[in-house]
Amino acid sequence: xxxxxxxxxxxxxxxxxxxxxxxxxxxxxxxxxxxxxxxxxxxxxxxxxxxxxxxxxxxxxxxxxxxxxxxxxxxxxxxxxxxxxxxxxxxxxxxxxxxxxxxxxxxxxxxxxxxxxxxxxxxxxxxxxxxxxxxxxxxxxxxxxxxxxxxxxxxxxxxxxxxxxxxxxxxxxxxxxxxxxxxxxxxxxxxxxxxxxxxxxxxxxxxxxxxxxxxxxxxxxxxxxxxxxxxxxxxxxxxxxxxxxxxxxxxxxxxxxxxxxxxxxxxxxxxxxxxxxxxxxxxxxxxxxxxxxxxxxxxxxxxxxxxxxxxxxxxxxxxxxxxxxxxxxxxxxxxxxx
Amino acid sequence: xxxxxxxxxxxxxxxxxxxxxxxxxxxxxxxxxxxxxxxxxxxxxxxxxxxxxxxxxxxxxxxxxxxxxxxxxxxxxxxxxxxxxxxxxxxxxxxxxxxxxxxxxxxxxxxxxxxxxxxxxxxxxxxxxxxxxxxxxxxxxxxxxxxxxxxxxxxxxxxxxxxxxxxxxxxxxxxxxxxxxxxxxxxxxxxxxxxxxxxxxxxxxxxxxxxxxxxxxxxxxxxxxxxxxxxxxxxxxxxxxxxxxxxxxxxxxxxxxxxxxxxxxxxxxxxxxxxxxxxxxxxxxxxxxxxxxxxxxxxxxxxxxxxxxxxxxxxxxxxxxxxxxxxxxxxxxxxxxxxxxxxxxxxxxxxxxxxxxxxxxxxxxxxxxxxxxxx
Numbered sequence: 189x190x191x192x193x194x195x196x197x198x199x200x201x202x203x204x205x206x207x208x209x210x211x212x213x214x215x216x217x218x219x220x221x222x223x224x225x226x227x228x229x230x231x232x233x234x235x236x237x238x239x240x241x242x243x244x245x246x247x248x249x250x251x252x253x254x255x256x257x258x259x260x261x262x263x264x265x266x267x268x269x270x271x272x273x274x275x276x277x278x279x280x281x282x283x284x285x286x287x288x289x290x291x292x293x294x295x296x297x298x299x300x301x302x303x304x305x306x307x308x309x310x311x312x313x314x315x316x317x318x319x320x321x322x323x324x325x326x327x328x329x330x331x332x333x334x335x336x337x338x339x340x341x342x343x344x345x346x347x348x349x350x351x352x353x354x355x356x357x358x359x360x361x362x363x364x365x366x367x368x369x370x371x372x373x374x375x376x377x378x379x380x381x382x383x384x385x386x387x388x389x390x391x392x393x394x395x396x397x398x399x400x401x402x403x404x405x406x407x408x409x410x411x412x413x414x415x416x417x418x419x420x421x422x423x424x425x426x427x428x429x430x431x432x433x434x435x436x437x438x439x440x441x442x443x444x445x446x447x448x449x450x451x452x453x454x455x456x457x458x459x460x461x462x463x464x465x466x467x468x469x470x471x472x473x474x475x476x477x478x479x480x481x482x483x484x485x486x487x488x489x490x491x492x493x494x495x496x497x498x499x500x501x502x503x504x505x506x507x508x509x510x511x512x513x514x515x516x517x518x519x520x521x522x523x524x525x526x
Numbered sequence: 527x528x529x530x531x532x533x534x535x536x537x538x539x540x541x542x543x544x545x546x547x548x549x550x551x552x553x554x555x556x557x558x559x560x561x562x563x564x565x566x567x568x569x570x571x572x573x574x575x576x577x578x579x580x581x582x583x584x585x586x587x588x589x590x591x592x593x594x595x596x597x598x599x600x601x602x603x604x605x606x607x608x609x610x611x612x613x614x615x616x617x618x619x620x621x622x623x624x625x626x627x628x629x630x631x632x633x634x635x636x637x638x639x640x641x642x643x644x645x646x647x648x649x650x651x652x653x654x655x656x657x658x659x660x661x662x663x664x665x666x667x668x669x670x671x672x673x674x675x676x677x678x679x680x681x682x683x684x685x686x687x688x689x690x691x692x693x694x695x696x697x698x699x700x701x702x703x704x705x706x707x708x709x710x711x712x713x714x715x716x717x718x719x720x721x722x723x724x725x726x727x728x729x730x731x732x733x734x735x736x737x738x739x740x741x742x743x744x745x746x747x748x749x750x751x752x753x754x755x756x757x758x759x760x761x762x763x764x765x766x767x768x769x770x771x772x773x774x775x776x777x778x779x780x781x782x783x784x785x786x787x788x789x790x791x792x793x794x795x796x797x798x799x800x801x802x803x804x805x806x807x808x809x810x811x812x813x814x815x816x817x818x819x820x821x822x823x824x825x826x827x828x829x830x831x832x833x834x835x836x837x838x839x840x841x842x843x844x845x846x847x848x849x850x851x852x853x854x855x856x857x858x859x860x861x862x863x864x865x866x867x868x869x870x871x872x873x874x875x876x877x878x879x880x881x882x883x884x885x886x887x888x889x890x891x892x893x894x895x896x897x898x899x900x901x
Binding site: 410 | 532595785897
């Protein structure tokens with residue numbers, strides 16, 4: 189039967205990840221610094237097989253993209269400074285190009301990976317900017333259907349405080365070619381995971397703001413009892429939950445539908461979540477009030493993370509353009525299929 | 527997780543699609559008057575005789591006992607085929623299913639499903655809109671009947687309805703919420719007068735209903751005396767579901783029609799992107815409704831999550847009609863596409879009817895976000 193519900197195992201996966209994040213918080217500068225030094229959270233994740241799950245071909249796991257999306261969401265919900273997204277994205281590329289390459293072995297052994305995009309952050313590239321650069325990361329990019337590694341240069345002063353950016357220069361090695369279908373599938377998967385990161389960022393921002401609204405008192409009562417604040421928060425929850433629904437659909441589609449269909453689902457999700465996330469994170473700052481403008485408050489960390497996700501591989505304008513081209517321009521010469 | 531039909535659902539979809547191909551009404555719905563009533567009765571009747579009404583209702587009351595997912599498929603296919611929206615029997619029927627006596631269910635549900643008898647919902651009053659518990663229509667207990675006096679307003683379909691699920695105050699001394707009961711009122715009696723309201727779009731769906739010593743046998747009370755508020759809240763819970771009221775069928779149809787418009791050669795890029803945004807919004811609503819329905823088929827009636835879904839449905843409807851007006855301009859402004867204008871104006875009701883968006887957000891804030899109550 190059609191069913192849009194997580195399995196018990198998937199709920200457990202999300203809960204386990206959430207617990208790891210709670211045990212190893214990386215919200216403050218000091219916590220981020222400490223985590224980068226010890227690598228405890230990254231170690232815990234690798235030990236739990238959370239990286240390997242994206243390429244594991246277990247007969248009882250036919251939803252690796254959705255499973256990884258649930259992990260990504262929980263990490264983003266805690267603005268976790270751990271290079272999971274970069275690692276699974278690069279692992280997907282490596283696996284599509286050379287499923288038995290030594291680079292895969294390195295990553296499964298705990299080396300972080302990161303992906304290389306062009307200077308607009310909107311497409312994979314052989315050199316340009318590396319995203320989510322963990323300690324000692326392997327940078328992976330692509331050009332013309334060929335996956336290559338790249339050499340990392342200096343770090344950039346990127347806005348996202350949880351996922352560093354660095355220059356990526358040429359000079360890496362060629363890993364191998366990927367088919368057009370595999371490239372399309374990777375694109376769909378990457379968009380779905382970026383959406384999961386956006387959903388997690390919005391969720392964390394809204395939860396924090398709502399918790400603040402429950403206890404912050406003005407005029408002798410909690411500000412969360414005022415209709416103006418309630419209405420704003422309720423609208424954000426509508427947005428967040430609908431983002432979650434379309435993100436689940438996009439992540440599910442990568443493993444269930446053909447790559448072209450999955451890409452359309454992913455573009456729709458990315459168009460929706462990119463636009464929504466900025467709105468939700470900004471509303472969270474509003475609810476936090478003056479505190480929301482401080483470095484100490486986590487609101488700006490969620491917003492920064494969401495703004496990077498929004499731009500990566502194309503913001504809402506880019507996705508809507510692609511959808512319009514596919515449905516209105518390309519399809520104009522075909523018969524209407526609905 | 528699976529967003530696709532399973533084999534049984536796919537067969538159902540195929541069968542309904544082929545039925546629709548030969549049974550769709552050829553003309554659009556008339557805006558008002560007896561023609562409008564005849565049109566809806568005929569469409570309802572055709573669906574019923576095809577075996578498509580009450581898909582998720584129990585078999586013993588004329589339904590087919592299927593999961594709510596079939597109602598979603600039913601709606602989608604009507605929308606894709608460009609048919610009139612599905613008759614909205616769901617939410618009133620649910621009140622009787624949950625709270626009615628067995629005799630009442632057997633008497634009323636099959637004819638509600640078949641369209642032989644049309645129902646309306648007598649909730650809102652001139653002095654009781656968002657504050658529904660302020661209602662003042664009275665039902666006084668006599669020997670074996672209640673006597674009803676008062677006025678209802680915004681009552682959809684009352685002009686051609688046979689029965690009304692009425693909220694009335696049966697105990698003026700009880701607290702606001704506890705003094706209310708739910709009654710099944712026969713509208714064909716001298717104590718009932720219905721006056722249609724001409725809406726902003728020229729349509730006559732809403733009515734005022736006046737009760738002057740209208741009589742209701744005591745065995746036509748739904749639930750117990752004083753249970754009216756609980757019944758009303760359960761009913762509006764279903765009324766808020768886009769599938770239960772058949773609205774998803776309207777959205778799927780409209781976005782498909784607009785796709786053809788947006789594909790025409792003279793549509794500029796900005797308008798094409800507007801269409802794409804509406805297309806995405808409909809996909810988001812569909813994915814969310816399926817998630818909602820999956821939770822319900824696991825055994826949960828609609829709770830406060832229904833308010834969240836209604837808010838999302840309202841956003842979708844109102845955005846779609848903005849895009850429809852813009853893509854077809856200037857036709858609706860110069861009288862050549864009055865249906866687009868009428869539908870746009872009607873879309874403004876989405877954030878008012880069935881509980882305003884402000885009321886829905888308060889429910890979401892208090893019951894899903896657990897923010898402190900404001901009053």
